[in-house]
Amino acid sequence: MSTKILMRGNEAVGEGALRAGCRFFFGYPITPQNELFEFMATRLPQCGGTFLQSESELAGIHMILGAAAGGVRCMTSSSGPGFTLMGEGLTALAAARLPAVVVCVSRAGPGLGRIASAQSDYRLSTRGGGHGDYQCIVLGPGSAQELYELTYLAFELADRYSTPVIVLSDAILGQMMEPVELDTLPVIDPPEKEWAVRGKGKNPRKVIKVAPHTDQELVEWNRHLKKKYELIREKEQRYEAQDIDGASLVVVAFGSTSRIAQDAVMQAREEGLAVGLFRPISLWPFPEKGMKELRQAGIERFLVVEANNGQMIEDVRLALCGSAEVIQYGVGGGHIFAPDEIYEQIKMAVR
Amino acid sequence: MAEWKCVFRLPRAMTDVPFPYCPGCSHGIIHRLVAEVMDELDITGKAIGITSAGCSVRNWRQFDCDMVMALHGRGPAVATGLKRARPEAIVFTYQGDGDLAAIGTGEIIHAASRCERITVIYVNNGVFGATGGQQAPTTLIEQKTTSYPKGRDPRFSGYPLKMAELLSMVSPDSYIARTSVHDVKHILATKKAIREAFSVQMEDLGFGLVEILSACPTNWKLDPLSSLERIKREVIPYYPLGTFSSPRKEAR
Numbered sequence: 001m002s003t004k005i006l007m008r009g010n011e012a013v014g015e016g017a018l019r020a021g022c023r024f025f026f027g028y029p030i031t032p033q034n035e036l037f038e039f040m041a042t043r044l045p046q047c048g049g050t051f052l053q054s055e056s057e058l059a060g061i062h063m064i065l066g067a068a069a070g071g072v073r074c075m076t077s078s079s080g081p082g083f084t085l086m087g088e089g090l091t092a093l094a095a096a097r098l099p100a101v102v103v104c105v106s107r108a109g110p111g112l113g114r115i116a117s118a119q120s121d122y123r124l125s126t127r128g129g130g131h132g133d134y135q136c137i138v139l140g141p142g143s144a145q146e147l148y149e150l151t152y153l154a155f156e157l158a159d160r161y162s163t164p165v166i167v168l169s170d171a172i173l174g175q176m177m178e179p180v181e182l183d184t185l186p187v188i189d190p191p192e193k194e195w196a197v198r199g200k201g202k203n204p205r206k207v208i209k210v211a212p213h214t215d216q217e218l219v220e221w222n223r224h225l226k227k228k229y230e231l232i233r234e235k236e237q238r239y240e241a242q243d244i245d246g247a248s249l250v251v252v253a254f255g256s257t258s259r260i261a262q263d264a265v266m267q268a269r270e271e272g273l274a275v276g277l278f279r280p281i282s283l284w285p286f287p288e289k290g291m292k293e294l295r296q297a298g299i300e301r302f303l304v305v306e307a308n309n310g311q312m313i314e315d316v317r318l319a320l321c322g323s324a325e326v327i328q329y330g331v332g333g334g335h336i337f338a339p340d341e342i343y344e345q346i347k348m349a350v351r
Numbered sequence: 352m353a354e355w356k357c358v359f360r361l362p363r364a365m366t367d368v369p370f371p372y373c374p375g376c377s378h379g380i381i382h383r384l385v386a387e388v389m390d391e392l393d394i395t396g397k398a399i400g401i402t403s404a405g406c407s408v409r410n411w412r413q414f415d416c417d418m419v420m421a422l423h424g425r426g427p428a429v430a431t432g433l434k435r436a437r438p439e440a441i442v443f444t445y446q447g448d449g450d451l452a453a454i455g456t457g458e459i460i461h462a463a464s465r466c467e468r469i470t471v472i473y474v475n476n477g478v479f480g481a482t483g484g485q486q487a488p489t490t491l492i493e494q495k496t497t498s499y500p501k502g503r504d505p506r507f508s509g510y511p512l513k514m515a516e517l518l519s520m521v522s523p524d525s526y527i528a529r530t531s532v533h534d535v536k537h538i539l540a541t542k543k544a545i546r547e548a549f550s551v552q553m554e555d556l557g558f559g560l561v562e563i564l565s566a567c568p569t570n571w572k573l574d575p576l577s578s579l580e581r582i583k584r585e586v587i588p589y590y591p592l593g594t595f596s597s598p599r600k601e602a603r
Binding site: 024026050052054055056058059060062063064065066067068069070071072074088089092096197198199200201202205206207208209210211213 | 395399411416418422425441457458461
C-alpha cells in the first residue's frame with residue numbers, strides 16, 4: 001500500500017530526518033523554516049527524541065556539535081540571517097570531523113532581507129559558510145519528495161564522510177505542498193560510532209578536537225581534509241539532465257528555480273526550440289562531470305537561471321573553463337520567476 | 352629498610368603531561384582540584400570535559416577523561432548538546448572569564464536558566480591571559496590592561512561583571528558559588544565547592560558552577576606572592592566569596 005502524503009516541503013525534511021534515525025534537533029525560530037522546527041518539536045518527543053529551542057543559531061549549532069560528538073544523528077535548521085551565525089559552528093564541525101545535518105531554508109537577503117524566497121545563500125553554503133579551509137557537502141532538492149529523500153541522504157553522507165552536510169532549501173520549496181511517497185526509503189537505526197565520546201569507561205580516552213596541537217599536526221589535518229574533499233568530489237556529484245540530444249542551448253537551474261525552468265524548457269521545445277535542462281542536485285561538489293559531458297555532447301551555450309544576482313554561474317563557468325558561452329538570468333530576492341519570463345530569456349539566448 | 356609511604360601523588364584523573372602555564376598561575380591548582388574530585392567521586396570513566404579558548408585551551412591534555420574542544424564561549428552550548436545526547440555522562444566545562452563572561456555570555460546565561468545538568472568550572476583572573484592581558488569583563492575598576500593602559504574607567508568601558516550573582520538570579524535549580532585559591536584554606540574550600548558542583552549534576556538536582564578567583568602574575572605584572580596578596584586585598588572585596596544558590600533544601 002502506498003503511503004503518499006500531501007505535505008509541506010519543510011515537513012518533508014522532518015520526515016526524511018526521522019526516517020534516517022535523527023533523534024536530536026536544536027534550533028532557533030526563523031521564517032520561512034518554522035514548520036520544520038515545529039514538526040520536530042511535535043514529532044521528536046513522540047519518537048523518544050529530544051527537541052530543544054536554543055537561545056540563538058550560534059548556540060544551536062554548537063549544541064549540534066556537542067550531540068554529534070556524543071555520536072547521535074542530529075540536525076538544526078535556519079534561514080539566511082541565522083545561517084550566517086552558524087558559520088562558526090560549521091567550520092568547527094568540519095575541523096572536528098563530526099557528522100551533522102544543517103538545513104537552510106533560504107530567504108531573500110542581504111541584511112535582514114525579507115521572508116520572500118531567494119537562492120541567495122548558494123555562495124555561502126557552497127563555500128563552507130565559515131572561516132578556514134573546508135567544505136560542506138551541499139544538496140539542492142527541487143521538490144518535496146527530494147527534500148525528504150535528500151535529507152535522508154544528507155545523514156548518510158554526513159556519517160560516511162564524518163562531515164557536516166547542508167540541505168539548501170528555500171521559501172518556495174519549504175512552503176509548497178506536494179505529495180510525498182515515504183516508502184521509498186527504509187527506516188534506519190543508525191549504527192553506534194566507535195569514535196564518539198561517552199565517557200571512557202575502562203578504555204583509553206578520546207579527544208574530539210577543533211584545533212591541532214602542533215603546526216605539523218595542522219599540516220596533516222589539512223592534508224586529511226583535502227583528501228576527503230577530493231574523494232567526495234569524485235564520488236558524490238549528482239545531477240539530472242533532460243532533452244540534451246541535439247540541444248543548442250542548455251538551461252542550468254537548481255532547486256525551486258529548476259521546477260519553473262522545466263516548464264519554460266517544455267514550452268520552448270513545443271515551439272521547436274532545441275533547448276535542454278541541466279539540474280545540479282549536489283551543489284558542492286558541483287557536478288562538473290555532468291557539465292563536461294554536455295560539452296562533449298557539443299553544447300556550446302548555457303543559460304544559468306537562478307534567484308539571485310549571479311552565484312551558481314561562477315561554478316558553471318569554472319566547470320566549463322571558458323570552453324562555452326555562459327549567460328545568466330537572475331533576479332535577487334523578492335521576485336518569483338514565471339515560466340513565461342524564463343521562456344522569453346530562452347528565446348533571446350537560443351540561436 | 353624504611354618503608355616508603357605514598358603521601359602525595361598525581362590524581363588518577365590527571366595525565367603526566369606538564370602544565371603549560373606561567374609561574375604563579377592558578378590553573379594548575381584548579382586542574383588538580385578538579386582531578387582530585389573526579390577521583391573521589393569515581394567519575395573519570397563517565398566524565399566528558401569541554402575545553403574553552405584561552406590559556407586553558409589545551410587542558411584536554413591534562414585531564415585523563417574523554418574531552419571535547421569548544422570554540423570561544425560556546426562550551427555551555429556544546430555541553431548542553433552532549434548532555435542531552437548522553438545523559439548518563441558527567442559533563443563539565445572549564446572556562447575563563449573572557450570565554451564565559453564576554454563572548455559566551457549568551458550561552459552561559461541560558462544554560463544556567465535551563466538548569467542544564469552540567470558542571471562549570473569558571474576561572475576568573477580578571478584579564479584575557481592568552482592574548483596578552485587585555486581588559487576582561489571582570490577587570491576591576493582602575494585596573495590597568497593592554498586595552499586601557501590608563502586603567503578601567505567604568506563610564507567608558509563598563510563595570511566588572513559579577514557572574515556568580517547574575518547566574519544565581521536566573522538559575523533556581525543550581526549550585527553556584529564563588530571561591531578563591533589564594534591560600535590553603537581557600538583552596539580546600541574550592542575543592543569542596545567543585546565537589547558539590549559535580550554532585551548536583553550526579554544527583555540530577557541541577558546546574559553547578561564554581562567561580563574561582565585566580566591569579567595571573569604575568570598579566571598583572573606582579574610576582575606570584577604579590578598576586579595572591581592582591582586577590583585577598585583587592586579582588587575579594589569586589590567579588591565576595593560564598594554560595595549564591597543551592598538546590599538542596601537544607602542549604603536554603
